[in-house]
Amino acid sequence: MASLVLSNVSKRFGGLLAVSDVNMEVPPGKITGLIGPNGAGKTTVVNMITGLLKLTTGSIKLGDRDISEAEAHEVAFAGVSRTFQNIRLLPEATVLENVVIGFHVHVRSSLFAQLVGLPSSVRETPKLFERGRQLLERFGMSRYADHPAGGLAYGHQRRVEMMRAVATDPKILLLDEPVAGMNDVEATELGDVFKELAASGIGLLLIEHNIRFVNQLCEQVYVLDSGAMIASGTPQEVMHNPAVVAAYLGTKK
Amino acid sequence: MMNLVYTYQPLFDYFLLAVGFAYSQQMVLRAGVFSIGSAGFASIGAYFVAIVVKDHGMNAIVALLIATLLGCVGGFLLSIPLARLRGVFQAIATLAFVQIVVSLCLYFDELTGGPQGFNNIPKLVGTWHLLAAVLVTIYFMYVISRSAIGRAFDALRQDETVGATLGISIRKYHMIAFVLSGALAGFFGGMQSLYTFSIEPEMFGFTFLVAALTYIILGGRGTVTGPIIGALIMSVLPELARPLADNRQFFQGILMMVMIAFMPHGVFDGLVLHLRKRRAAARDKLFKEAH
Numbered sequence: 171m172a173s174l175v176l177s178n179v180s181k182r183f184g185g186l187l188a189v190s191d192v193n194m195e196v197p198p199g200k201i202t203g204l205i206g207p208n209g210a211g212k213t214t215v216v217n218m219i220t221g222l223l224k225l226t227t228g229s230i231k232l233g234d235r236d237i238s239e240a241e242a243h244e245v246a247f248a249g250v251s252r253t254f255q256n257i258r259l260l261p262e263a264t265v266l267e268n269v270v271i272g273f274h275v276h277v278r279s280s281l282f283a284q285l286v287g288l289p290s291s292v293r294e295t296p297k298l299f300e301r302g303r304q305l306l307e308r309f310g311m312s313r314y315a316d317h318p319a320g321g322l323a324y325g326h327q328r329r330v331e332m333m334r335a336v337a338t339d340p341k342i343l344l345l346d347e348p349v350a351g352m353n354d355v356e357a358t359e360l361g362d363v364f365k366e367l368a369a370s371g372i373g374l375l376l377i378e379h380n381i382r383f384v385n386q387l388c389e390q391v392y393v394l395d396s397g398a399m400i401a402s403g404t405p406q407e408v409m410h411n412p413a414v415v416a417a418y419l420g421t422k423k
Numbered sequence: 424m425m426n427l428v429y430t431y432q433p434l435f436d437y438f439l440l441a442v443g444f445a446y447s448q449q450m451v452l453r454a455g456v457f458s459i460g461s462a463g464f465a466s467i468g469a470y471f472v473a474i475v476v477k478d479h480g481m482n483a484i485v486a487l488l489i490a491t492l493l494g495c496v497g498g499f500l501l502s503i504p505l506a507r508l509r510g511v512f513q514a515i516a517t518l519a520f521v522q523i524v525v526s527l528c529l530y531f532d533e534l535t536g537g538p539q540g541f542n543n544i545p546k547l548v549g550t551w552h553l554l555a556a557v558l559v560t561i562y563f564m565y566v567i568s569r570s571a572i573g574r575a576f577d578a579l580r581q582d583e584t585v586g587a588t589l590g591i592s593i594r595k596y597h598m599i600a601f602v603l604s605g606a607l608a609g610f611f612g613g614m615q616s617l618y619t620f621s622i623e624p625e626m627f628g629f630t631f632l633v634a635a636l637t638y639i640i641l642g643g644r645g646t647v648t649g650p651i652i653g654a655l656i657m658s659v660l661p662e663l664a665r666p667l668a669d670n671r672q673f674f675q676g677i678l679m680m681v682m683i684a685f686m687p688h689g690v691f692d693g694l695v696l697h698l699r700k701r702r703a704a705a706r707d708k709l710f711k712e713a714h
Contacts, residue, residue, distance in 0.1 A: 270574065
């Protein structure tokens with residue numbers, strides 16, 4: 171399995187340096203945390219990794235492959251998947267259809283076969299839907315398979331987004347504030363899901379506000395403030411770092 | 424009885440042509456591309472077929488195949504400069520394309536007959552040909568909608584950023600949508616030529632593209648049945664509104680506004696969504712009673 175490595179990554183929006191010189195590694199099979207106050211640039215980092223934003227400087231590598239310049243769909247094919255801070259489901263589609271679209275990178279039938287209806291394409295569709303049902307089963311969401319995704323409760327929508335990301339069979343999974351707005355019980359449940367995913371060899375990057383949640387799950391934590399990496403280490407080390415305390419709580423006069 | 428058939432046969436023929444153009448329009452809208460360029464491709468197909476069949480005696484089937492290919496190439500070429508545009512900007516840019524085609528047809532009057540139109544085209548297409556063409560098109564539309572291409576289109580329409588992060592190349596699939604839409608418009612444009620004896624540039628102008636959009640807005644963007652329903656409503660409505668005589672257009676307009684306001688997904692797609700919600704609610708109730 172491959173690590174995701176960011177080296178000296180910066181992003182400039184006009185005169186604003188939103189992210190400066192970030193170095194970070196997301197190893198496989200572990201949950202890595204990325205924390206920081208509002209506006210620190212966490213989502214900008216995720217958007218750069220997934221190819222939605224171009225880097226100003228620096229490089230991003232997945233294993234041996236340089237994905238700094240790759241477009242969003244190429245990054246997905248390389249094995250990086252994500253969820254969004256503000257949940258983004260396909261609202262008209264059912265839960266099952268939302269998950270099945272996650273299998274897009276696994277489609278094997280050619281465009282021609284799909285256009286004229288050759289057996290390779292016609293047989294593939296029910297197979298993907300079957301795999302989608304298995305995934306729903308694994309996440310305990312089978313009973314919602316045919317629900318329009320836009321009508322589900324918040325916590326369930328989060329799960330659908332998670333399943334869709336897992337459906338791509340990623341090497342690296344980026345979770346942008348996955349437990350925002352959840353209570354502790356729901357968050358702990360989801361935390362168990364993350365542990366399982368990491369145990370299966372996926373490298374997870376957990377972007378969070380909820381420091382307690384990060385402490386429970388991560389071995390390595392990075393702290394971003396005003397676009398710069400101000401600390402990294404185990405959760406204990408980071409929590410006692412004066413710079414981190416200052417970033418979150420302010421300094422004494 | 425036979426009288427009734429003869430009276431309504433032209434209406435049915437125009438309905439079939441409308442279904443063809445409706446599918447061309449739906450193809451792009453389904454992928455989230457707000458192109459209204461179908462009229463332009465239909466015009467290209469129609470004039471090409473008319474000219475080569477009448478003036479050069481080309482075989483009609485070969486001519487139709489080339490018209491389809493011209494639509495593909497046209498769609499491909501148009502998709503390149505428009506790749507960065509979205510929504511209303513796409514609509515305006517493709518409208519400009521339609522206007523260019525209309526004015527070229529007016530300008531090259533030696534070839535196209537200009538504003539007088541191109542007349543005396545041999546009538547080689549009848550109801551059965553149109554019906555066969557529509558059935559084949561429905562087959563393709565069904566196959567595509569069940570394939571990974573159809574799923575990619577649905578994803579891009581609803582949220583293209585999500586689609587891209589799941590591996591769907593926006594540029595590639597928008598291009599496919601343009602190409603397929605162009606192919607359908609070029610083909611049915613050619614069919615119309617061989618059906619109507621004469622064509623003129625304005626036949627494929629603003630009225631045409633508004634009609635094509637209306638089929639989809641009324642019928643639905645996401646299903647194979649939607650465009651058929653939309654075309655059916657637009658073909659039958661003027662007949663039903665006949666007693667209203669001079670006020671016909673007025674009432675037709677009102678009815679359309681009401682339908683769009685209350686069924687924004689279109690009559691058929693709206694029905695599918697509604698049934699889906701009802702079924703989900705019923706299953707929820709069963710589940711709760713069981714626990």
